[in-house]
Amino acid sequence: MAKPKxxxxxxxxxxxxxxSFLDIDERIVDLLGKVELTATPITDIKIFPEVEVGVxxxxxxxxxxxxxxxxxxxxCKILIAWGDCAVFGGxxxxxxxxxxxxxxxxxxxxxxxxxxxDGVLPRQDLPALLPQAIPVDRAVKVDVYVPGCPPDAxxxxxxxxxxxxxxxxxxxxxxxxxx
Amino acid sequence: xxxxxxxxxxxxxxTRIEGHGKITVDLTDDGAVDRARFHVTQYRGFEIFxxxxxxxxxxxxxxxxxxxxxxxxHLASAKACDAILGVTITPTAAKLREVMxxxxxxxxxxxxxxxxxxxxxxxxxxADPAIxxxxxxxxxxxxxxxxxxxxxxxxxxxxxxxxxxxxxxWHSIPGGxxxxxxxxxxDGMLAALPKLKEDLRKALDLVKNYLAENAELAARFxxxxxxxxxxxxxxxxxxYDGRIRLKSPRGRITDEFDDSEYCxxxxxxxEEWSYLKFPFYRPLGFxxxxxxxxxxxxxxxCDDISTPEASAELAAFRxxxxxxxxxxxxxxxxxxxxxxxxxxxxLEELLNDPDVLGSDLRITGNVTNREGIGVVEAPRxxxxxxxxxxxxxxxxxxxxxxxxxxxxxxxxxxxxxVARDYITGPDVKEGALNRMEHVIRCYDPCLSCSTHAVxxxxxxxEVRNSRGDVxxxxxxx
Numbered sequence: 251m252a253k254p255k256x257x258x259x260x261x262x263x264x265x266x267x268x269x270s271f272l273d274i275d276e277r278i279v280d281l282l283g284k285v286e287l288t289a290t291p292i293t294d295i296k297i298f299p300e301v302e303v304g305v306x307x308x309x310x311x312x313x314x315x316x317x318x319x320x321x322x323x324x325x326c327k328i329l330i331a332w333g334d335c336a337v338f339g340g341x342x343x344x345x346x347x348x349x350x351x352x353x354x355x356x357x358x359x360x361x362x363x364x365x366x367x368d369g370v371l372p373r374q375d376l377p378a379l380l381p382q383a384i385p386v387d388r389a390v391k392v393d394v395y396v397p398g399c400p401p402d403a404x405x406x407x408x409x410x411x412x413x414x415x416x417x418x419x420x421x422x423x424x425x426x427x428x429x
Numbered sequence: 430x431x432x433x434x435x436x437x438x439x440x441x442x443x444t445r446i447e448g449h450g451k452i453t454v455d456l457t458d459d460g461a462v463d464r465a466r467f468h469v470t471q472y473r474g475f476e477i478f479x480x481x482x483x484x485x486x487x488x489x490x491x492x493x494x495x496x497x498x499x500x501x502x503h504l505a506s507a508k509a510c511d512a513i514l515g516v517t518i519t520p521t522a523a524k525l526r527e528v529m530x531x532x533x534x535x536x537x538x539x540x541x542x543x544x545x546x547x548x549x550x551x552x553x554x555x556a557d558p559a560i561x562x563x564x565x566x567x568x569x570x571x572x573x574x575x576x577x578x579x580x581x582x583x584x585x586x587x588x589x590x591x592x593x594x595x596x597x598x599w600h601s602i603p604g605g606x607x608x609x610x611x612x613x614x615x616d617g618m619l620a621a622l623p624k625l626k627e628d629l630r631k632a633l634d635l636v637k638n639y640l641a642e643n644a645e646l647a648a649r650f651x652x653x654x655x656x657x658x659x660x661x662x663x664x665x666x667x668x669y670d671g672r673i674r675l676k677s678p679r680g681r682i683t684d685e686f687d688d689s690e691y692c693x694x695x696x697x698x699x700e701e702w703s704y705l706k707f708p709f710y711r712p713l714g715f716x717x718x719x720x721x722x723x724x725x726x727x728x729x730x731c732d733d734i735s736t737p738e739a740s741a742e743l744a745a746f747r748x749x750x751x752x753x754x755x756x757x758x759x760x761x762x763x764x765x766x767x768x769x770x771x772x773x774x775x776l777e778e779l780l781n782d783p784d785v786l787g788s789d790l791r792i793t794g795n796v797t798n799r800e801g802i803g804v805v806e807a808p809r810x811x812x813x814x815x816x817x818x819x820x821x822x823x824x825x826x827x828x829x830x831x832x833x834x835x836x837x838x839x840x841x842x843x844x845x846x847v848a849r850d851y852i853t854g855p856d857v858k859e860g861a862l863n864r865m866e867h868v869i870r871c872y873d874p875c876l877s878c879s880t881h882a883v884x885x886x887x888x889x890x891e892v893r894n895s896r897g898d899v900x901x902x903x904x905x906x
Binding site for chain 2: 264267279294295296342354360366376403
């Protein structure tokens with residue numbers, strides 16, 4: 251049987267969930283023997299192919315991220331929301347109390363060391379911010395939720411092992427964490 | 430790859446880097462490279478949404494800027510908080526923070542080299558993308574892959590021992606740390622070091638052989654003569670706490686100043702095509718005042734390294750050029766491994782210091798200063814946290830200059846140079862794209878950090894004609 255394919259992406263997040271995945275350490279060799287990594291941040295494949303498992307780390311905070319979430323949803327059978335940002339929106343949602351324009355102005359004009367007399371804001375060739383940062387399931391259907399900031403490596407390993415066994419996992423409470 | 434109307438090649442996203450970015454290359458009408466740009470495409474807004482929070486929360490909030498080097502943000506933030514309290518932390522607290530920091534350098538540099546960059550060196554820039562990654566490495570070079578995994582694990586375990594978690598640990602608090610180190614934990618950390626050093630020596634040999642065998646490539650690849658910035662203590666390489674030094678391309682010390690004075694020396698320029706700002710040395714202006722940071726920046730900026738084995742390796746490194754200043758961008762990998770060696774030696778020093786088992790962990794206090802600045806060397810370069818608070822300690826203003834930003838100008842120049850060397854006309858080979866991406870990988874940019882931010886960094890390459898119309902977009906498949 252062909253190895254199941256996996257695609258993952260990190261959207262509005264810190265990469266901590268992908269790092270936590272690498273924290274499964276030696277077990278990664280075994281796992282990589284059982285699944286085929288396609289488009290992920292640690293490989294050079296850029297476009298999501300049709301895959302069995304799609305994984306999203308991060309909230310959706312700009313137009314490109316929204317687009318990528320929809321694209322991956324269309325091309326995968328099981329979609330995993332990975333980590334607090336993907337599941338709840340996470341720390342990114344702290345900006346939701348103010349307009350996106352104000353968020354940009356603060357970062358690119360008002361900060362102490364910035365020298366920007368003309369008030370230039372980054373826009374050209376760049377995805378625009380969504381009015382609010384939102385969790386993945388506000389835009390697309392999610393099949394598996396794995397919260398945690400980040401989820402522990404053992405939790406991640408458990409989730410992948412279950413999926414490889416053909417089961418849709420529910421993270422047991424003793425290894426689930428919210429922090 | 431994606432074709433659009435006119436002359437622009439787009440690579441999106443750039444992969445095997447830590448963050449999201451794209452590259453655009455503009456061509457002239459006769460197909461030569463006119464301009465290349467590296468765009469960082471995400472911004473998250475930590476500066477604004479931290480407002481109103483109590484400053485004591487910042488060492489927990491700001492690590493979420495980056496899951497790859499959360500410890501750097503944790504420590505820079507804690508140092509800024511110490512300054513607000515107006516306290517000097519105890520020797521035990523300072524040394525325990527540095528122990529965690531060394532763990533962080535070991536794990537983060539190991540990730541950059543073994544997991545992300547070594548596949549290019551071992552398989553070649555033109556190798557099949559399907560194997561040119563950590564999975565391919567595990568298959569073809571299992572010993573090296575396991576050494577890398579082991580080294581990263583070691584650093585992560587140190588972080589977890591002190592901070593409870595490998596990613597986003599919580600150990601430093603304003604005024605000190607919240608947990609001591611037990612003797613048996615220290616002993617375990619010390620016992621594992623000799624084997625790791627042995628593994629590191631093998632990686633150093635690998636890089637040195639590669640650079641020797643590919644000397645011509647190394648001399649040319651994205652090489653750019655710049656100034657270099659990094660922390661020093663008594664002129665030596667320093668990663669946790671020192672003065673900020675700027676060295677000129679010819680090796681003269683241009684300036685050296687206390688971290689609390691950063692704002693009068695460093696400014697940040699904004700371009701409308703990237704969410705990543707461009708820091709520069711104020712007296713020289715932008716772009717003349719651009720400089721580089723990170724392993725190569727620090728190695729060039731310091732006089733020497735305080736630990737013996739790393740010092741000897743630094744001497745060998747400096748023999749690569751006549752005047753000892755190494756501008757070759759591929760040497761970032763070599764410099765990175767020297768820093769792992771230093772981190773291991775420094776860790777050994779710290780763990781053998783009786784202070785590290787002390788129990789005097791924290792100095793309490795109230796808001797004494799309305800402003801606090803904390804600076805550390807993150808794996809990718811100098812990291813600056815600057816907070817202003819009200820008299821109760823609520824955050825009023827935040828300024829963050831994140832390591833990768835300092836290298837923004839150089840990354841752009843390097844990408845453009847490689848584009849000129851490898852691209853003629855819109856028919857671009859995959860290997861050329863991967864080479865441009867490798868320029869970015871040399872700097873090991875942490876783009877989620879660098880835009881602290883609303884941040885994401887796919888890399889796409891656009892080719893544009895002389896009128897600025899997009900001719901072609903390339904996304905590697």
